[in-house]
Amino acid sequence: MISPLASASTIRVAVAANFKPVLDVLAEQFEKKHDARVLVSSASSGILYNQISHGAPFDLFLSADDERPAMLEKNGLIVPDSRKTYAYGRLVLWSHRDQPVTLKTLEAYKGRLAIANPALAPYGAAAQQTLEKMNLWQGYQGRLVQGASIQQAWQFVASGNVDLGLVAKAQVLDQPKNRILDIPESYHAPIRQELVLLKQSKEPKARAFMDYLLNDTSQAYIASQGYRPAK
Amino acid sequence: MLSAAVWLTLKLAFVTTLILMVIGIPLAWKLSTMRSRWCPVIEALVGLPMVLPPTVLGFYLLLAFSPNNPIGQFWLNMTGSTLAFSFSGLVVASVLYSLPFVVQPLQRSFEQLDHGLLEAAAMLGARRLDRFINIVLPNTRRALLLAACMGFAHTIGEFGVVLMIGGNIPGETQVLSIALFDAVETQQFDTAHTIAGGLLAFAMTLLVVLYSIDRRGSLR
Numbered sequence: 001m002i003s004p005l006a007s008a009s010t011i012r013v014a015v016a017a018n019f020k021p022v023l024d025v026l027a028e029q030f031e032k033k034h035d036a037r038v039l040v041s042s043a044s045s046g047i048l049y050n051q052i053s054h055g056a057p058f059d060l061f062l063s064a065d066d067e068r069p070a071m072l073e074k075n076g077l078i079v080p081d082s083r084k085t086y087a088y089g090r091l092v093l094w095s096h097r098d099q100p101v102t103l104k105t106l107e108a109y110k111g112r113l114a115i116a117n118p119a120l121a122p123y124g125a126a127a128q129q130t131l132e133k134m135n136l137w138q139g140y141q142g143r144l145v146q147g148a149s150i151q152q153a154w155q156f157v158a159s160g161n162v163d164l165g166l167v168a169k170a171q172v173l174d175q176p177k178n179r180i181l182d183i184p185e186s187y188h189a190p191i192r193q194e195l196v197l198l199k200q201s202k203e204p205k206a207r208a209f210m211d212y213l214l215n216d217t218s219q220a221y222i223a224s225q226g227y228r229p230a231k
Numbered sequence: 232m233l234s235a236a237v238w239l240t241l242k243l244a245f246v247t248t249l250i251l252m253v254i255g256i257p258l259a260w261k262l263s264t265m266r267s268r269w270c271p272v273i274e275a276l277v278g279l280p281m282v283l284p285p286t287v288l289g290f291y292l293l294l295a296f297s298p299n300n301p302i303g304q305f306w307l308n309m310t311g312s313t314l315a316f317s318f319s320g321l322v323v324a325s326v327l328y329s330l331p332f333v334v335q336p337l338q339r340s341f342e343q344l345d346h347g348l349l350e351a352a353a354m355l356g357a358r359r360l361d362r363f364i365n366i367v368l369p370n371t372r373r374a375l376l377l378a379a380c381m382g383f384a385h386t387i388g389e390f391g392v393v394l395m396i397g398g399n400i401p402g403e404t405q406v407l408s409i410a411l412f413d414a415v416e417t418q419q420f421d422t423a424h425t426i427a428g429g430l431l432a433f434a435m436t437l438l439v440v441l442y443s444i445d446r447r448g449s450l451r
Contacts, residue, residue: 046416071418112316117399120416145316145398148412156398160297161315 009036011206012057014048016064018123018150018168019087019193022225023062023213030212036205044149046120052077052198059206062086062195062213064150065122069194082197086213088228089191090169091126093181096157097164100178105164106136114145114156114165123150126188127166133187170226185228193227233425235402236410243318243406244386247325251333251382252375254326259337260363278331285328289395292324296396316398321406324392332381340374341367377441384437388430 015023020042027038041048041058049068052061053075063069069083095101106113116124124146131137145161147153150168157165172180197210212218219229262274280288296315297303306314314320344367352362368375390408397404399413407426414423 044416046418049418050415112313114398117413119413142400142403145400148394148399148409148416152394155293156315159293160299161293161303161313 009205010039011036011059011203011209012039013060013062014052014058015040015042015062016045017042018064019062022222026213026218030209034205034208038209058198059201059203060195060197060210064193066192066194069196072196077199078196079199083194084214085192085230086195087193087222087230089123089193090226090228091123091166091183091188092169092172093183094157094165094167094172095163095179096160101181109164112143112145112162113140114147114153114162116150116153117146117148120148121150122191123168126191129188130183173226232401236405236407239402240387240407243321243325244383246322247329247386248379248383250326251329252379255333255337255378259334260341263338263341277334280328281331285391286395288328289392293396296320315396316400316404318403320396321393321404324396325386325389328389328392329382329385332385333378336374336378336381340371344370380437380441384434
């Protein structure tokens with residue numbers, strides 16, 4: 001199906017797993033308009049950062065945070081000025097039980113709460129900040145079930161093992177609206193998702209794909225998928 | 232924080248090994264003497280975790296532990312807490328996960344046992360349990376030690392299953408392999424080196440001890 005010639009224009013993208021479904025759609029649209037292939041690799045931002053630091057051959061890196069891109073910039077591994085915000089993550093409170101959720105739910109709740117690991121995932125850090133802001137962090141110690149990623153926090157609730165979780169809005173788009181509460185963005189630092197163009201990239205179309213992700217049409221699609229757009 | 236993970240890992244391995252020896256010895260004996268056509272099926276079930284990716288086991292356990300499921304529901308009613316994200320849940324998972332590493336060496340050793348000894352003892356009037364405790368167990372001491380060590384070591388290194396059902400709760404489910412994963416993910420390579428190096432040294436030491444016992448044949 002794919003001719004050897006086509007591989008001349010292959011853009012290799014490393015993407016944080018939470019954004020992969022969105023990127024897949026945008027990549028497919030880009031492929032239709034441009035004569036290029038987009039090869040998507042997904043893992044957690046931490047794993048991808050380690051891979052890139054050790055020479056993994058990617059052109060673009062879409063991180064789930066702004067820390068790893070900043071570290072790559074500091075280490076001189078990216079094209080200068082290519083570090084851009086492509087989306088802001090949105091934290092929501094999500095209940096597995098069929099009952100409306102409010103901020104009061106979080107205060108009165110006595111069971112276990114699923115969050116992403118604050119040390120690993122920006123959604124986890126935002127969850128911690130939210131609980132601290134509400135003076136609930138101490139009370140939740142020993143009752144926090146931490147996933148290695150926000151996907152895993154979602155999975156803990158989705159499988160019914162935990163009744164309540166602080167997850168990403170993008171994960172619960174298909175869920176009943178009354179079971180989801182948008183956490184006010186003032187409760188935590190912005191979940192800024194940044195991308196970088198890697199210095200080692202030899203693929204000229206990588207920058208075109210980067211610009212494509214930041215254009216208005218792509219940003220509107222990103223916003224429809226549970227994120228706040230970058231602009 | 233690291234010492235809590237070390238302690239938890241050792242506790243998990245110890246409890247798991249204890250349970251595995253209690254259920255593994257009779258199970259291995261049964262398998263070594265059974266002549267049913269269902270034998271291969273049971274042996275396959277026991278051996279499954281050796282070839283199954285741990286995440287597959289973890290995924291099914293996550294579903295089984297859920298209160299939406301009869302097993303998870305039963306546990307919740309009995310204890311008032313969920314089986315996932317608890318030490319008990321890790322023990323259940325580890326027992327399943329390490330079962331073949333205990334049962335298989337035992338079964339092989341039981342099969343090689345001189346059954347003439349048992350027949351002689353039977354003719355002299357020794358009952359089954361008596362024969363098992365006074366003939367089978369002393370003659371398979373080395374296999375018993377090997378099985379216990381394999382079960383212990385394998386549980387220490389468990390990762391995929393704990394990642395799926397553990398929930399990374401410090402002091403409860405955050406074992407060393409999870410702490411190592413965290414350290415690598417957050418680029419804390421000093422901590423990662425400490426944990427990984429420690430686990431490597433432990434595994435190497437254990438194997439050297441096991442092989443030297445094997446060479447001397449001192450436990451035969």
